[in-house]
Amino acid sequence: MDVFPALLGVLSDPVLLGWVLLAAVVGMIVGAIPGLTASAAIAMLLPLTFYMEPLPALAFLYVIGKSGRYGGSIAAILFNTPGTAASAATQLDGYPLARQGKASKAMKVATISSVIGDFTGEILLIVGVAWIATIALKLGPPELFTVYFAAFIVIGSVIGKSVTRGLASAALGVLVAMIGLDPISSTERFTFGSFDLTNGIGLVPLMIGIFVLGEVFAQIEERGKMTEMVQNGNDAARNTLTWAEYKPCLPHVARSSFIGAFIGMLPGLGSAIAAFVAYGEGKRRAKNPEAWGKGALEGVAAPEAANNAVSGPSMAPLLTLGIPGSTIGAILIGVFLIHGIQIGPTMFLTSRDLVYALFACGLIGIVFYGLIGYFGAAFVGRFITRIPTKVLYPVIFLTSFVAAYTSRGNLFDVYVMVAAGFAGWAMRKLDFNPAAFVISFVLAGGAEETFRQALLLSDNGLMIFVTRPVALLFLLIGVTALVMRVRSLNRQSRAPHMETAQ
Amino acid sequence: MTSGPSPAPRVVGVALVLLGISATATSMGISLDQYGRWGARFFPLAGSIALILLGLMELRNAPATSAVERKHLPAIAALLILSVAYVWMISALGYLVATALAAPAALWVFGVRSAAGLGAAALLCSIAYHLVFFKLLGVFPPLGRYFDLLDVIGGY
Numbered sequence: 001m002d003v004f005p006a007l008l009g010v011l012s013d014p015v016l017l018g019w020v021l022l023a024a025v026v027g028m029i030v031g032a033i034p035g036l037t038a039s040a041a042i043a044m045l046l047p048l049t050f051y052m053e054p055l056p057a058l059a060f061l062y063v064i065g066k067s068g069r070y071g072g073s074i075a076a077i078l079f080n081t082p083g084t085a086a087s088a089a090t091q092l093d094g095y096p097l098a099r100q101g102k103a104s105k106a107m108k109v110a111t112i113s114s115v116i117g118d119f120t121g122e123i124l125l126i127v128g129v130a131w132i133a134t135i136a137l138k139l140g141p142p143e144l145f146t147v148y149f150a151a152f153i154v155i156g157s158v159i160g161k162s163v164t165r166g167l168a169s170a171a172l173g174v175l176v177a178m179i180g181l182d183p184i185s186s187t188e189r190f191t192f193g194s195f196d197l198t199n200g201i202g203l204v205p206l207m208i209g210i211f212v213l214g215e216v217f218a219q220i221e222e223r224g225k226m227t228e229m230v231q232n233g234n235d236a237a238r239n240t241l242t243w244a245e246y247k248p249c250l251p252h253v254a255r256s257s258f259i260g261a262f263i264g265m266l267p268g269l270g271s272a273i274a275a276f277v278a279y280g281e282g283k284r285r286a287k288n289p290e291a292w293g294k295g296a297l298e299g300v301a302a303p304e305a306a307n308n309a310v311s312g313p314s315m316a317p318l319l320t321l322g323i324p325g326s327t328i329g330a331i332l333i334g335v336f337l338i339h340g341i342q343i344g345p346t347m348f349l350t351s352r353d354l355v356y357a358l359f360a361c362g363l364i365g366i367v368f369y370g371l372i373g374y375f376g377a378a379f380v381g382r383f384i385t386r387i388p389t390k391v392l393y394p395v396i397f398l399t400s401f402v403a404a405y406t407s408r409g410n411l412f413d414v415y416v417m418v419a420a421g422f423a424g425w426a427m428r429k430l431d432f433n434p435a436a437f438v439i440s441f442v443l444a445g446g447a448e449e450t451f452r453q454a455l456l457l458s459d460n461g462l463m464i465f466v467t468r469p470v471a472l473l474f475l476l477i478g479v480t481a482l483v484m485r486v487r488s489l490n491r492q493s494r495a496p497h498m499e500t501a502q
Numbered sequence: 503m504t505s506g507p508s509p510a511p512r513v514v515g516v517a518l519v520l521l522g523i524s525a526t527a528t529s530m531g532i533s534l535d536q537y538g539r540w541g542a543r544f545f546p547l548a549g550s551i552a553l554i555l556l557g558l559m560e561l562r563n564a565p566a567t568s569a570v571e572r573k574h575l576p577a578i579a580a581l582l583i584l585s586v587a588y589v590w591m592i593s594a595l596g597y598l599v600a601t602a603l604a605a606p607a608a609l610w611v612f613g614v615r616s617a618a619g620l621g622a623a624a625l626l627c628s629i630a631y632h633l634v635f636f637k638l639l640g641v642f643p644p645l646g647r648y649f650d651l652l653d654v655i656g657g658y
Contacts, residue, residue, distance in 0.1 A: 051639050164563070168518055168556040174549040175525055182542035187533045189546055190525075213585070220581060221574045223613050394608035394623070397581075398601065401588060402631050406641050411593050418585040425578070430514055448545045 003126050003363075006356040010059075010364060019056045020361050023063035024368035030064070031071020032384050033392070034081040035222060038068020039327045040215050043207040044399055046334055047406040054339040058358050061335060063365030065328040066118060066311045069271055070369055071380075073110040073304055078103055078381040086271030086307040089279040093292060093299030100295055107377040108241040109297045110304045113253045115370035117305030120257035121264060121312035122366065126359050128313075129348075133320040136345035141453035142464045144321070146471040148447035150478035151267040151323050155436045157485045162431050169433040173440030174447075176201055183445070184452065196412040203334050204407035206441060209420025210427075210434045211327065212400040217425035219393045249301035252282045256302040260309025267317050267325045267439070271307045278306030312362065319355060320345055322446055327435045330442045518557030525550035580611050596646030597636070601628040 010016055030041040042061045049057035072087030077094035090110060097106035139147070156170035157163045179190040180200030191197040256278035263274040282302035283292045292299045314325035315332075322344040324330040336343045341351050348355065372380075404417035427434045458464035465471045529546040540547075584607050591600035605627035606620035614620060636643040643652065 048639065164556045164559045165514070168553060168560070171549045171552040171556065175546065175553070178546045178549065182532075185533075185535045185542050187535070187542040189532050189542060190528055217578055217581060220577045220611070223577070390612040390614050391609065394605065394612050394614075395627075397585075397608045398605055398627055398631065401585075401592075401604075402597075402635050405592075405644060406635055406639065409642055409644075411589060411644055414589045414592070415586075418582075418589060421585065422582055444545070451545070452541055 002352065002356040003359055006353070006360040007363065010357060010360045016056055016059065016361065017364065019060045020063050020365050021368050023060045024067045024365050024372060027064035027067025028071040028074070028369055028372060028380055029384065031068035031087075032074035032380055033387065034075050034079060035215060035219050035389075036396075037211070037215070038065050038071070039331065040211045040396075041068065042328055042331045043204075043211040044396065044403050046204055046207070046331060047403045049335055050338050050407070054335070054341060055354055055357050055361070057335050057339065058332065058354075059361035059365070061328075061332060062315075062358060062362055063368075066308070066362060066365050067369040069308050069311055070111070070114040070118070070304075070373060072307070073114065073300075074107065074373075074377050074381050075384075077106045077110060077300070078378070079384075086275045086303075086310075088272070089275040089303035090300055090307070092279065092303075093294070093296050096293070096295035097297070097300065102295070104378060105241050105245075106297070106300050108374060109246065109249060109300045111370055111373040111377065112241075112246065113249065113256075113301040113304040114308040114373070115366055116253050117257040117260055117307070117309035118311055118366045119363070120254075120305075121261045121309035122359065122362050123312075124261045125312035125316055126356075129316050129319055129355075132316055133345040133348045136320045139470065140468075141450040141457060142468050142471045143474065145447060145450040145454050146465055146474035146478075147321060147323065148443055148450065150474045150481070151317075151443060152440055152447070153478035154481045155267055155439050156433065157482045163482070163485055165431055166433040166436050169427065169436040170440040173437040173442075174444040176206070176437075177441045177444035178448075183449070201416055201441075202408055202410075202413050203330075203337075203442065205404040205413040205417040206420045207331055207334070207438055208400050208404045208407075209417040209422075210424035210438055211331075212396060212403075213417060213421025214424025214428065214434065216393050216397045216400070217421060218428060219389065223390060245297060246301075248287075249298050252278075252286070252298045252302040253305040255285075256282060256304075256306035257309040260306035261313045263306070264310035264313035264325065265316050267323050270314070270326050270435070271310045274306040274310045275303035279303045312359075318343060319347060324439055324442055327438060330439050333442055512561065515557050515559075515561035518553050518560055520557075522550050522553030522555075522557055525553060577611055581608075584608060584611065592644050592646070594646055594648050596650030596652060597643050598628045598632060598651040599646070599649070601631060 010020075026041065026045075027038055030036050031038055042064055045061065045064070049060060052060070069086060073090045073094065075081050076087040076091035077098050080091065080095040080098075094106045094110065097103065152170050152174075153167075156167035175190070177200075179197055181187065181191075181198055182189055188198060256274075259278045259281060260271075260274040263270075263277065279292075279299065279302055282298060283289050286292060286296070286298060288296060288298075310326070314329055317323040317325045318329040318332065322333075324333055333343065341347065341354070400417060400421070401414055404414045405411065407413060424434050426432075427437065454464055455461065460467070465475060526547065529543055529550050532543040532546060534543065535541045584604060588600055588604040591603060594600075602624040605623040609620055609623050614623075632643070635641050645652065
């Protein structure tokens with residue numbers, strides 16, 4: 001097991017541990033601030049990590065992602081505002097518990113469940129990732145292209161309210177990625193005679209625009225709203241968590257951890273879906289379903305375990321195939337690229353030590369945020385209520401400009417960031433899918449390369465994608481996901497009409 | 503201004519179709535490779551045609567969208583104008599002066615009205631960002647085309 005020497009290596013490096021601890025604190029605070037997400041924080045801090053060694057840089061951002069997912073539960077329970085989309089399910093039972101004066105108890109359940117879920121996901125990643133990479137090494141360009149194709153379809157169609165707008169977001173991401181010189185023939189594409197565009201659109205300014213500046217635009221609508229924390233009192237009896245109270249949560253935590261880990265492996269689905277699936281499944285199997293939604297501890301434990309279990313496995317498609325399973329994964333690609341690390345199955349041959357050291361940092365990060373959260377979640381909550389958003393968002397606004405410039409030292413990138421920021425806000429407003437846009441932007445280069453390589457290998461043109469069994473399987477997965485999603489949306493849209501008719 | 507749902511569904515469909523058509527036309531202008539194959543043209547064309555098809559589907563089966571609160575549009579427009587102006591000012595006047603002007607403007611848009619606070623932001627933000635990014639990280643600062651305070655104070 002490569003992870004044990006890696007763990008020893010990380011534990012013996014105080015500077016690296018310091019970065020992991022800082023990331024745990026930063027992620028928790030950012031995740032707990034309503035409206036601000038771990039993705040935004042990572043995108044904004046990404047250029048800073050270009051000046052760090054690869055492992056501290058990756059570990060810092062990776063642990064922010066983990067801790068940020070957990071931090072959302074603080075806002076959901078203490079402020080009745082989910083800090084992240086994933087923690088909206090936690091809010092269903094977390095806030096009623098807080099109203100009953102049991103906020104600390106709910107936070108302890110959320111913390112323990114998050115830690116168990118995150119550990120489960122991380123261990124599954126550590127155990128399974130090298131095996132997946134071995135299989136991935138055997139895939140040829142036709143199979144890889146169909147994996148990309150399935151990822152485009154799943155990412156575009158599964159998240160969000162509208163399948164057409166989700167897929168359009170993915171198509172727009174592909175088109176924006178095509179701007180610049182064709183990497184094979186150096187033909188200009190969509191450059192419109194602009195020299196700046198021949199270098200293509202940078203990943204970092206695009207992500208800072210979509211996730212950071214776009215959020216600042218969105219927060220304009222929330223100006224003047226105060227974050228208020230529920231009063232918890234000092235009732236120790238209500239807020240002490242006993243083993244007898246947590247024991248009924250354990251089956252939900254175990255099931256939800258595996259649900260989260262499975263969903264995490266599928267590109268694009270993410271924590272929010274995992275949390276709601278786990279909540280629904282938990283309520284269906286619960287002995288006390290009538291208590292769910294009114295302040296059941298199990299109703300906090302299930303979504304939190306699933307939400308955090310996504311974190312580790314969502315790295316699997318990124319590390320083994322170069323396909324980011326989440327927006328955080330897409331952002332981490334920037335770090336890998338800037339440090340010259342080739343992601344994909346060969347990474348386990350060329351940078352094996354780095355990968356396992358990153359996993360070790362992830363495990364230590366979970367312990368850090370677990371300890372800070374268990375003993376200090378209320379303090380973090382109080383700290384956040386003191387941050388004036390009318391100062392915070394202008395500071396984030398200014399930081400996004402300098403961060404976008406820093407990535408390549410180019411003012412054109414800052415214009416790109418501004419355009420992406422406005423586009424990100426408009427996409428959110430019009431129910432497009434910014435995550436699908438960014439992930440497709442990242443995937444497009446690899447997809448095109450494998451597509452063209454596959455056609456060069458083929459004697460029958462496009463038929464190569466249906467005559468090779470593994471390629472056909474992934475094509476069918478993509479099409480099936482799309483059909484199932486359309487049918488599910490049709491059923492949902494028909495349901496209210498039927499209720500009205502009755 | 504009144505709040506209300508935007509006429510987004512049809513507009514979105516039409517916009518997607520128009521964007522797809524113009525991207526298709528542009529894609530068809532991408533040069534073929536030396537063997538006359540569509541290599542560099544294929545993906546842009548596929549993305550463009552996908553946009554047209556999705557736009558048509560959107561027009562046929564447009565879902566309801568979230569309402570855009572029109573009362574916030576002036577503030578959003580102000581922030582957009584400030585964003586573009588800020589980048590232009592960086593290129594014209596350098597980072598320090600541009601940030602000293604943009605920081606209070608951004609705070610103003612977000613509702614800060616304290617003159618002391620706005621003045622402090624102008625000074626502190628410029629200095630803090632300059633120190634962190636251009637001194638500590640060693641990034642070369644964007645210099646102003648017409649004027650740059652760094653020329654005056656020699657702060658490179």
